[in-house]
Structure formats: structure tokens, C-alpha cells
Amino acid sequence: MHCSLVVWGPIVCAMTYDLFIGDKAFSSWSLRGWLMLERFGLPYRAHLLGLYSGQLPLDLLPLAPARSVPVLKCADGALLTDSLAIAEELATRHPDLGYWPAAPLARARARSMVAEMHAGFGALRQACPMQLFHQWVGYEPSESVQADLERVETLVALARAHTVDGPWLFGAYSLADVFYAPLMARFAGYGLPASPELARYRDLTLADPAFCAWRADGIARRYDPFPYPQPLPTAPWPDPMA
Ligand SMILES: N[C@@H](CCC(=O)N[C@@H](CS)C(=O)NCC(=O)O)C(=O)O
Structure with missing residues (x-):
């Protein structure tokens, strides 16, 4: 191996x-x-x-x-x-x-979000494979991808609507944030449209030191050919700290 x-x-x-x-x-x-x-x-x-x-x-x-x-x-x-x-x-x-939120209602929402992430968002996953190298410029979401994006907006807004005690989906970092991290990377890598609340959450995810360390390791390797090409120009990976 x-x-x-x-x-x-x-x-x-x-x-x-x-x-x-x-x-x-x-x-x-x-x-x-x-x-x-x-x-x-x-x-x-x-x-x-x-x-x-x-x-x-x-x-x-x-x-x-x-x-x-x-x-x-x-x-x-x-x-x-x-x-x-x-x-x-x-x-x-x-x-x-603290993998799951402690409060029963938040835990139910977190479990549902995670299960839906694991089982769904097929259009978004298929059209926008995660890549951490750069941002594709001018990517146009199809109708089915747009529907997935709207669903993400709905779920994140619902999670945050009841959360007062921390910046993550359910306050403290939980499995919900684990499962939505690659999705936030797709928002960055394809320049996907995001509401202000989703953009805040995307930037929080992208600035997380663990995510940054993972990405730094990942992009240290070169790929030729690039695994998931798009017929689009690229811009630098968006830096949420900039
Ligand atoms: N349902 C699985 C999906 C895992 C999966 O599709 N992994 C990909 C990499 S991101 C893989 O191993 N692909 C290689 C293959 O399927 O041959 C999970 O949640 O872990």
C-alpha cells in the first residue's frame, strides 16, 4: 500500500x-x-x-x-x-x-441535516466536484444545482435561526459542520451565489485552521491532468481573511 x-x-x-x-x-x-x-x-x-x-x-x-x-x-x-x-x-x-448538539431540538435538526447531506445534494455534488486549488470563474449553476443551493440556504438559515451561543451551525462545532464543510468548499471553488448568512458561514468554514491545514496538504500535490476540469478560467482560491 x-x-x-x-x-x-x-x-x-x-x-x-x-x-x-x-x-x-x-x-x-x-x-x-x-x-x-x-x-x-x-x-x-x-x-x-x-x-x-x-x-x-x-x-x-x-x-x-x-x-x-x-x-x-x-x-x-x-x-x-x-x-x-x-x-x-x-x-x-x-x-x-460534543459530536451532536446536546439540546434535543438542535440535535434533531443537526441529525436531519447530516443525513440529508449524506443522502442528497446529488446535482450539486455531481456538477461541482470538490477541488481546493482555485475558483472556477463564470460557473453557471443549472436549475437542479440551483435547487440544491436553495436547499442549503434553507437548512443553514433554519439551523442558525435557533442558535445563539456560537458561530457554527448549532453554536459549538458539531457533526453538522463536519458534513457541510466540503459543501462550503464547493461554494468557494465554483464561486456559487450565497446569502450574507451563508457567506458568513462559508468564510468561517474556510478560515478554520483544521480546514486550512487540510487544504495546504492537498494543494501541495500537483495533478496533470487535473481530475475534474471545467471549460472556465480560474482565479485564486478566495481567502476569507483578505
Ligand atoms: N457513502 C460514502 C461515500 C464515499 C466515497 O464516495 N468516497 C470516494 C472519495 S470522496 C471514493 O472513495 N471514491 C472511489 C471509488 O468509489 O472508487 C461515505 O459517506 O463515506
Whole structure:
């Protein structure tokens, strides 16, 4: 397996997780898996599997029945082969880390948002694959992509309407923010239209140090050909701090 190994955290202890991820500049589901560990302070080793190497199925053989990334291997041998399964397992194993909002009504909304993200937004995901290198200039959303964008607006506004105690979707950073982070990267990478509230949330996500570290790693690699080309000019990645 051609993995790069990263050991994070001051102490790598018996409960260290092994997280298998794809190319950071492009793998939106991997970003979610990684944020679940990195952002909540859990110790882990990250193993990078090349999405475009042509041998992903071979690399995944030792992790059967996994057929995509991310994959999480727990120290006790439990194997999670889907981002939502990883989220639920980590939330169950670490109930004190605040993966879900504590308040029942907020938790219900957060769970619904995460489930909808995991199962839906097909048009947006298909038309605007995550890429963290630059912004495509002049991208015109189709009607179905526009409908997905409006749905994101609705969900973010609903989350924020009841949130008073912090800048994230439900106040403190939660799994809802994990699952919507790659979507905010798509808003940046394709210059998608956003209301002021959504733009605030997008910029918060893009300025998050964990996201910035992930992106810096991702764009350190060069791709030729570029995996998801668009017939459009590019502008620099928007810097929310500028
Ligand atoms: N439902 C899965 C989707 C995972 C997924 O599609 N991962 C992509 C990378 S972002 C992948 O591994 N693609 C390679 C392939 O399907 O062969 C999850 O939530 O983890």
C-alpha cells in the first residue's frame, strides 16, 4: 500500500484510530472523516490512498469490505466503511466530545441535516466536484444545482435561526459542520451565489485552521491532468481573511 503516514497528537495511545483517506484536494468524504478526528481532538494515524492511482481497489483489499474512503479502523478492530457510520460510531464511543448538539431540538435538526447531506445534494455534488486549488470563474449553476443551493440556504438559515451561543451551525462545532464543510468548499471553488448568512458561514468554514491545514496538504500535490476540469478560467482560491 503506497500510504503516507501521519501521526497526530501529543500521545499516540492504545485507542489511536487508523483513518484511510483519499487525495485531500479532491476527496470530500475523506475531509469529513478527517475532521471528525482532528476537530474533536482524537488521536489518529492518517493513511493516504491515491484516488487516481488506478489501484484503489487493491489498496482497499486489507480493509474489506470497504470500497471507498474514508475508512476508520478502531483499536479494537472495529471497521467503519462510510462517513456517516464513522460519525455515529465516534459519537457513541465519545459521548463527552460534543459530536451532536446536546439540546434535543438542535440535535434533531443537526441529525436531519447530516443525513440529508449524506443522502442528497446529488446535482450539486455531481456538477461541482470538490477541488481546493482555485475558483472556477463564470460557473453557471443549472436549475437542479440551483435547487440544491436553495436547499442549503434553507437548512443553514433554519439551523442558525435557533442558535445563539456560537458561530457554527448549532453554536459549538458539531457533526453538522463536519458534513457541510466540503459543501462550503464547493461554494468557494465554483464561486456559487450565497446569502450574507451563508457567506458568513462559508468564510468561517474556510478560515478554520483544521480546514486550512487540510487544504495546504492537498494543494501541495500537483495533478496533470487535473481530475475534474471545467471549460472556465480560474482565479485564486478566495481567502476569507483578505
Ligand atoms: N457513502 C460514502 C461515500 C464515499 C466515497 O464516495 N468516497 C470516494 C472519495 S470522496 C471514493 O472513495 N471514491 C472511489 C471509488 O468509489 O472508487 C461515505 O459517506 O463515506
